[in-house]
Amino acid sequence: MKEKLDITASIVLYNENLEELTKTVNCFLRVPLKKRLFLIDNTQNKLFQNIFKKQEIEYIAVGKNIGFGAGHNMVKDRISNNSNFHLILNPDVNFQEGVIPNLIIELKKDENVSMIAPKVLFPNGDHQYSCRRYPLLSELFARRFTFMKPIFKSTVYKGQYKDKDLNNSFFAEFITGCFHLYKTNDFLKLEGFDERYFLYMEDVDICRKIDNLGKKKIYYPKEEITHVLKKGSSKSMKLFFRHTLSAIKYFLKW
Known part of the structure; x- marks a missing residue:
């Protein structure tokens, strides 16, 4: 029987900064474990096909943007x-080689x-509020439209767990999806992400599904990563509408 890998990872590619992507790929390749990295290329013209040629990398060309x-x-x-x-x-994530083994x-x-x-x-070096309580509609509006923040200040404050000591581990309601480390069997039991979300809110949704599985998610601040965070939906009207549509789907579902 073939021995299992310690860890696999997947990165979905579309409109990526190649320098940032290369740093992320190299971070994973330096992890001292038996591993494999899947690069899923959502570009129509297979833009990332011949860039990363390592034995531990598997390239998957989708041929269209499936989300x-x-x-x-x-x-x-x-x-x-x-x-x-x-x-x-x-x-667009960077981390030291010991982060993944310690999280495991x-x-x-x-x-x-x-x-x-x-x-x-x-x-x-500033802190990103990556662990949060499940969002309220008012909180999403306040975070998107800054003039509303004073009105819902306490809601945003609580939603980002600012009432907790974020230097200590705890079971968070949801954790943003830039870096989710799963037990593979549980990820498969969850059937992965709900594909009705093209972009945005799928990370909140899968955390809800973990709840339904009777399992938990842990925020572990003893290990740190760096994330560029593009905030695309605050800069692009197209992405703003995608975010809004995903939010509608989320609140209709949950």
Whole structure:
């Protein structure tokens, strides 16, 4: 019987900064574990086909933009019975080689935990509020339209767990999807991401599904990563409408 990999990871590619992506890929390749990285190319012209040629990398050309969740779901058959842990990774994330092994140690400690994620920092070292309570509609409006923030200040404050000590681990309601480390079997039990979300809210949705599985998610700030965070929906009207549509789908579902 073929021995399982310690970890697999997937990155969905579309309109990526190649320098940032290369840094992310290299971060994963430096992890001292048996591993495999899947690069899912959502571009129509296979723009990333011949860029990364390493034995531990498998390139998957989709040929069209199928979205974030559906892209990551492309690897479900490939990781089934093939890895112990699976990482959902954004293409603009950097981390030290010990982060993943240390997170795996923590994830192994509790059979009721399906997913773990580290503290997330901006490149300048500022804290990103990556672990949050499940969003309220008012909070989403306040975060999108800054003039509304004073009205819903307490809602946003509580939603970002600013009432907790974020230097300590705890079971968060949801964790943003730039870096989700799953037990592979649990990720498969969840059937991956709900593909009805093309972009945005799929990370909140899968955390809800973990709840329904009777499992938990842990925020573990002893390990840190850096995330560029594009905030595309605040800069692009097209992405803003995608975010709005996903939010509608989320609140209709949950």
